[in-house]
Amino acid sequence: MLKYLHTIAVFFWVGFACAQSIEERLEKSSQHAAANQQEKIYVQTDRNNYTAGETVWYKTYNTIGINNFLSTLSGINYIELIDPKNRIVMDQRIQLGYGLGSGNLVLADTLIEGTYRLRAYTNWMRNDSTDYFYEKPLVITNGRTDNILTKTDLITNEKGSFVAIQLETVQGNAVPKTSVRFEVSDGGEIVQKGSERTDETGLLLVKVTEKNQGKDLILTFTSPDKRPVTKVIHTAAIKPKIVVQILPEGGYILAGELNNIGFKALGSNGLGAITTLEILNAKQEVVGSAKTNHLGMGSTSFFPLANENYEFRATSDDGQAEIVEVPVIHAQGLSLITNNNNADKLFVQVNLSEDRMSDKPIFVVLHHLGNPFYASKQSAARKNLVFSIPKENIPSGISTITVLDESMKPLLERPIYIEHVQDLLSLNTTANQNSYGLREKVDVSLLVGNEKDSTRQSALSASVINLSKLRDTADYQSNILSALLVESDLQGFIEQPGYYFSAGDRVVKLADLDKLLLTQGWRKYDWNQSDDQNREKLFEAEQGLSIKGYTKKIGRKAAAPLSEVQLISTDDFTSFLDTISSEDGYFEFKDLLFADSAKFMISAKNQKGKNNIDITLEEFIPPAIHSAYGTQNDLNTLYLDELIASKRFFNQLEQKGLMSKTIDIDEVVVTRKQQKVPEYSRNLNGPGNADQSLTWEELEKFSTLDMALNGRFAGVYFQGGIPYNTRSRAPMQIVWDGMYVEGDMLSSISVQDVASIEILRNVNYTAVYGQFGSNGLIIITSKRGSEGRMNYIPKGILSLTAKGLSAPKTFYKPTYEAPVDEGFSNDLRTTIHWEPFLASDENGKASFDFFTSDESGRYRVIIEGIDLNGRIGRQILDFNVR
Structure with a gap:
């Protein structure tokens, strides 16, 4: 930090004699940045597509600021899995050690197929927008309890437009004459309900209306094998409508000057679309033209003349053309144009109209969230002010160019990416052979850094996968470079973030990355915030629970x-x-550490000293979930080969006792919704949305609740007055007016004070409760009024089951040098090996080993990590198995 501030001082005092007030403002900005440190997270998973019943293995890296030092600010990470309905279906809290943590998510058999999101954040990060939480999409199919394939399209005939969904089994048989209920979800709110039947070929047609156009369809029906099935169809992803945005560099187009115009073509599914943009003058002559890259982003130069009329025309890759709204062309004001192509210097040109020319200064500051790295000023006496910024002392990552007037009011801004090779961690990964046989041991060696490094110790993680079993190799998905250098500073959905840091021609990738920064929102800094140094944080950094x-x-x-x-x-x-x-x-x-x-x-x-006290607990409320982009339909169909392969592997796991068999069909049938559950029920699924319900009329003849409930519910039995789930043979969770209580409290609750009881056993109902719902729940709702409750609630005492830390499991690693029964009889693994905690020694050396499976093909080793100086690295090693 000191060397960056020294750079600022040089530019202010050598030749410029900057005003003291400006220097004070930058010092305040720097202090504000220090008090509001940016914490970032990256999560490496063993892969990016799974099927229900598999396990997601993950490693988390928490860093601080643009320099990416491992963070000790927080000691707890919150990990959530968000389903296609935008619900949190799994959540964990993991302990961090020096910014590092690991865990695993066992995907329930009954998860619906779709694009899920893995979200990670700390309590400290909740002080900022949820847009800056770490998120990565995970494709999850289901071949355990959902053996139905879909093919979705949009068709139009004389009766209108229809969403057409073809239903068939994994074996290729149609699902004919089946009643399908559907709900239309708009941001989580159900706006329409209905039902249709498939025809004799298994085709389902849902008419497109104003209520459902571009929204999600949630389908529920019973499959031919009598299993309940839920599908989510994202209609916006079927035939997305293309929208083109024009985004001038710095935010303004100035007439009579050369301008750099960014543009972005997006479908309604949030994905980029290849599009050509043409700028035409009043004579319909093309004065500017460019084509987007495959991610829908492009840029072109534009020299507009004053009093000239222009037209912007966008032509999509399929030949459809439309006129795009013309951005405002200012005759007066300022504009910005940058050149980042030089390896040593960044050039910034500020253009001024004649009316803005004066003796007053114009300042250019290069900073990261208010932490300045460079500052300079020039008099606004000329139309074109050129600033040459040395890159030497600017750290790798996204910084922001801000142009300010003499009162430090921001006029123009633009994010820029700087990269220094020395800021990246050098990784050299080798295997002891070039190719291997089946069930053969592989020894992998790593060499980190070089002899001139001050330290070669680093924290690493490794995933080994069989590429022949994966349709998506995830080359362009989020990786440690994209997450910590780019994603953490950009707002909104980034399509294929790993593309910018994949192997290949880096010059091309840097050019594409510049288009991303030109067209995508970034983490803006409010210069007025630096005046409020003592503003209280709503969420403090946690070292424990x-x-x-x-x-x-x-x-x-x-x-x-x-x-x-x-x-x-x-x-x-x-x-x-x-x-x-x-x-x-x-x-x-606070600062508690206890198991889940x-x-x-x-x-x-x-x-x-009296216990005449009511104790109420403050519940943890998860941050808001924003809408998903880039979602896909028909994943069971798209990933059918992986789904079938996973079914074969599951059979092996069941035989080894490493996985339980699928749940019995009759245990997941949802019974009818009772209508007499009070509307104030704290059931998170909504009042009455339960497998079974009882109302006060059905309970009033019993003296205690445990007597009233014994034998009344399918799949529930009582032992010692405590309710157990027949499936797991474990105690069920009691939720009393939204409060988690112990099972033995049932006998102390007065039946006369109970309004209703709801039983949740089906995962469709229990998933929203996370770990608390693993063995089912009994939801008790009291009658309104608390007078009667004082008779049985102990004064000044409360029992609770708290959400604690999730302990990671150990990845199963077969050892074929041992006797045969140590491994699989038929080894069909997709993730061959997972090594979350690799550490290089003071000489930069690390190693690990594993065995290949019974399937040949190309295997991939993915190494990611970070060293003590904040240098991050990633390397891929491929080898063949015969």
């Missing part, structure tokens, strides 16, 4: 201030923490 809530006077909303609160572990009642609640009753136990689903008791006493 927290349990927090409020102490209130019993039966009232008023706080019970300064109460003594204790947190007691039910595993060891002699182990406890204590604290004092605040004036408004708030208490918090740990059980605690909280007790509280007021200032007089």
Whole structure:
């Protein structure tokens, strides 16, 4: 940091004599950047497409700022899997050590096929927009409980336009004369419902209307093997409408000057479309023209004349042409044009109209989120001001060029990418042979850095996959370079982010990357923020988990201030923490480390030592989920080969006892929705959306709840008064008015105070509860009014099951040098090996080994990692298996 500030000082005081107020503002900006550090996350997964029943193995890297030093700011990562309905179906919290963590997600058999999103963030990152959380798409098919293939299209006939969905089984048989219910989802809100039947060929037609056009169709039906099936059809992805955006460099087009015009052609599915843009003058002469790359982004030079009329015409790759709205061409003002092609210098030209010329200064600052690396000024006495910025002291990554006036008001901005080869981690990966046989041992050696490096110690991870079993090799998906150097600073969806850092001609990739920055939003910096140094953060950096809530006077909303609160572990009642609640009753136990689903008791006493206190817990509310882009339909069909291969592999896992068989069909049938569940039920699926429900009329003749429920629900049995799931033979989770409580509390709840009970066992209902729903749930809703509850709720005490840290499993690694029963009888692995924690020593050396499977083909080793100086690297090694 000091060397960057020194650079600024040189430019301010050698030849320019900058005003003190400007220097003070930049110093404040630098201080603000230090107090608001940018935390970034990258998640490496073993691959990017899976099928239900498989395991996603992942490694997380947390870094700080543009220099990408491993972060110690946060000790906890939140990991979420978001399904095609924009619901969180799995979530984990993993502990970090020096910015590193690992885990795994076991994909449930009943996940619907579709494009999922793996989202990762820290509590500190919640102070910024969710656009800057780490996200990567994962393709998930289902051949375990969903053996239906779809082929989706849009057809038009004399009756109108229809979404046409062909349904057939994995064996290729049609699904004829089947009733299909559908819902239309608009941002998670159901705006239309209906039903249709497939014809004798298995074709389903849903008419396109204003209500469903471009929205998601959620289909539910029963397959020929009597299994319930859910499909999500993204109608926007069928035949996307192309929209072209014109985006001038710096945000303005100035007449009488050369301008750089960026443009982006996007389909309604959020993906780029190859398009040609032509700029025509009043005589219909072409004065500017360019074609986008395959990601729908392009740029062209444009020299507009004052008082001339121009037309922008976009022609898509299929020949369809349309007129695009002409951006404003300013006769007065400023414009910006940059040249980043020189290896040593970045050139910035600020163009001014005559009315903006004066003796006042124009400043150019190159910074990252307000942390300045370069600053200079020139008098606005000339029409064209050229700034030459040395790249030597600018770190690799995205920085922002900001043009400011004498009062430090931003006039023009533009993100720019700088890369230095020395900022990237050198990786040399070799195998002990060029090719291997089946079940043969492979030894991989790594050499990190070079002899001149101050340190060669690094944290690495490795994935080995059989490419012959993957339709998508994920060459262009997110990787550690794209995530930490680009994605973390850009707002919105980035298509194929790994493309810019894949093997090949880097000059071409850098040119495409510049088009991305010219056309995509970036993390803008508000210069006024630096005046507010003491603004309180809503979310603090966490080193551990927290349990927090409020102490209130019993039966009232008023706080019970300064109460003594204790947190007691039910595993060891002699182990406890204590604290004092605040004036408004708030208490918090933080920096806790405990395993997932740990059980605690909280007790509280007021200032007089009495336990006449209600304890309420503050629930964790996940950040908002934005709409997905780049989603696909018909994934079971597109990835049919992988799906069939996974079914064969699952048979091997079941035989080895490493995987349970699919659930029984009769245990996932959804019964009818009861209508008498109160609308204030805390069921996260919505009141009455349950496998079974009971109302107070059906319970009133019993004295206790455990007596009332015993034998009343399919798949539930009681042991010692505690409800168990017959499928998993594990205790079910009780949720009482939205509060997680212990199963043995059922006997203490008065039946007269219960309005309804809902049983959730089908994963369609339990998934929204994450780990709490793994063994099913019993949702209890009390009658309105709390008078009766005081009879059975212990005063000043509360039990809870807390969401804790997820412990990663160990990747199964067959060893064929051992006896045969140590491995698979028929080894059909797709992920051959997963090595999350590789570390190079002080000499830069690391190694690992694994065995090939029973399938020949091309295998790929993907190595990613970071060293102690923040240098990040990635390397791919391919070899053949005969």
